Amino acid sequence: MLGKLIWFQLLFAITLASASHYQCLPYPIDSVCILEHISYHSGDLVTFPTGYKQYHIRHPRSRKEYYSNVTIFDETLYESMHRPLRIEMERVFLTELTLPAELMMGNFAANQVRSVNVSRKMNYQITYLDLAQNSLTNIDFVSSLVNLEILHLEYNRIGIIPGSTLSPLTKLKYLYLIRNSFAVISWNSLPASLIHLDYSFCIAETIEFTNVSLPSLEYLNIQFNSFSTINVTALLRAAPSLKLVYLYNSNINQSRMHEIKAELAANNVTFVENYEREYCYYQEDYKYEDGKCIQVYNVPISIRKAVLLTSVVIVVAVLLMYLTWLVFRHMNR
Numbered sequence: 001m002l003g004k005l006i007w008f009q010l011l012f013a014i015t016l017a018s019a020s021h022y023q024c025l026p027y028p029i030d031s032v033c034i035l036e037h038i039s040y041h042s043g044d045l046v047t048f049p050t051g052y053k054q055y056h057i058r059h060p061r062s063r064k065e066y067y068s069n070v071t072i073f074d075e076t077l078y079e080s081m082h083r084p085l086r087i088e089m090e091r092v093f094l095t096e097l098t099l100p101a102e103l104m105m106g107n108f109a110a111n112q113v114r115s116v117n118v119s120r121k122m123n124y125q126i127t128y129l130d131l132a133q134n135s136l137t138n139i140d141f142v143s144s145l146v147n148l149e150i151l152h153l154e155y156n157r158i159g160i161i162p163g164s165t166l167s168p169l170t171k172l173k174y175l176y177l178i179r180n181s182f183a184v185i186s187w188n189s190l191p192a193s194l195i196h197l198d199y200s201f202c203i204a205e206t207i208e209f210t211n212v213s214l215p216s217l218e219y220l221n222i223q224f225n226s227f228s229t230i231n232v233t234a235l236l237r238a239a240p241s242l243k244l245v246y247l248y249n250s251n252i253n254q255s256r257m258h259e260i261k262a263e264l265a266a267n268n269v270t271f272v273e274n275y276e277r278e279y280c281y282y283q284e285d286y287k288y289e290d291g292k293c294i295q296v297y298n299v300p301i302s303i304r305k306a307v308l309l310t311s312v313v314i315v316v317a318v319l320l321m322y323l324t325w326l327v328f329r330h331m332n333r
Contacts, residue, residue, distance in 0.1 A: 019045035024052065033084075036060040038092070040070045046080050054086035054105075068092040073108070075100070095135075099124065099145075109133050109152065116141045131156070132176065143168045154178035154198075163189030173216075177202065187212045187238075200224050200246060209234035221246040228252060232263045244270050 024033035033052035037060055040046055048055075057068055070077070070092040078100045081087075086105040094111035101122040106129050113134040118124065118141045126145055130152040137157045142148070143165050151169075154176045163186035166172070172191045177199035185204060188211045190197070197214075198221040205226045217239040222230075223246040230247060247260060261271045 019047050021047045022049075024049055032056060034058065035068075037066055038068045038070060040072070040077055042072050042074065042076075046077065048081050050082050052082070053084050054088075055081055055084050056088040057090070057092055058088075059091060070094050072096045072098075074098045078103075099126065099141075101125065104128070106130070118144045120144055127171075139165055142166065146170070148172050150174040152176045153180070156180055158182055161185055166190055169193075175199075178221075190214060192216065195219065197221070207231075209238040212238040214239045216241055218243045220244070223248040225249055226251055229256070230260060232260050236263075236267055236269070242267075242269050244272060246272050248273065 020039065022035055022038060024035060027034045030051075031053040033049065033055045035055065035057045038046075038057050057070070060067065068089075068091070070089065071094065073089065073094060073096070075098060078098075083100065083102065085103065087103065088107040089111075090107060091110045094108060094113055096115050096117070097108055097113050098117040099106065101119075101124050103124075103126050106126060109130045110133040113131060113136060115138075116131070116136070122144070124145050125147055127147050127149045129145065129148060129150070132152040133155040135157055136153065137159060139153065139158055139161065142151065145151075146168050148169050149171050151172060151174070155178065158177070158180040159182055161177075161182055166175075166186075167189045169191050170193055172193055174196040175190075175194060175198070177185075177197075179201045180199070181203060183203055183205055185199065187208060190212070192213055193216060194214055195216050196219040197217060198219075200221045201224045203226055204222070205228075207222065207225075207227055207230060209231060212234075218241055220235075220239065220242060227249040228251040230249075230252065236242065245264065248257070252260070264271045
């Protein structure tokens with residue numbers, strides 16, 4: 001019996017010695033653990049200090065540490081962290097994510113996440129989730145996260161958003177879908193709780209506000225899609241609290257854009273013209289008009305002065321030559 005006990009103790013000591021032990025950097029907030037390097041793959045043994053409610057894995061500030069490499073965030077890793085309520089884990093080469101039910105804030109942006117695992121039996125508490133700049137194509141998992149208030153999905157590869165995915169999110173206020181690949185979004189399935197919606201730079205071709213109710217929506221950005229028309233009257237009926245919109249689409253002609261701006265202005269909604277090119281900001285010979293950056297062909301004052309001075313010099317030279325010719329002609333008589 002004593003031999004078995006010694007054997008188990010020895011085995012435990014060997015296992016503990018082979019584990020990776022991580023320590024938090026000094027930080028003024030006691031509940032926050034800052035780490036500049038972590039390596040974890042499925043099956044690895046890792047340990048973390050206790051007493052922290054938030055973990056933040058960030059880029060190393062010195063060459064002493066290597067970039068983090070966490071290919072999977074699973075229940076084992078979460079348990080090793082002592083089940084914190086908030087986790088920020090950007091740029092760690094994460095490809096697979098299993099969301100813990102009690103996690104309240106998760107920032108997993110700028111990784112390579114292709115799949116997010118959830119269970120329909122769980123009651124997820126998460127209110128903030130950032131999965132921007134990943135490799136997601138399917139977001140069906142979102143429908144289980146019914147307490148979400150802020151959701152970042154920009155810069156992914158999402159090709160379709162079923163109506164049943166977003167409709168259960170009755171607390172969602174901020175939704176970011178910028179630069180994805182879906183052609184259609186089911187507007188009548190969007191949560192009525194939305195305040196802020198951004199799905200600019202996608203490839204959406206049509207937009208329909210029939211039977212849509214977004215009473216709290218104040219900010220809307222749908223610019224740089226492929227819309228050929230936008231029914232502003234229907235939009236204002238669907239979103240009566242709208243304050244700020246970005247609507248520019250290159251397929252909408254200039255005269256229609258003027259009509260849209262006028263209708264929005266009449267309803268106290270600000271139409272924001274966002275610059276396509278940076279030189280519109282600082283080049284004097286460019287200006288931004290009706291959603292387009294155009295070149296102004298007015299000749300600058302400095303050039304006009306130079307041309308005028310050159311013309312004066314030429315005229316004076318011609319007059320001098322003419323006077324000289326007259327003098328020679330008079331002398332030869």
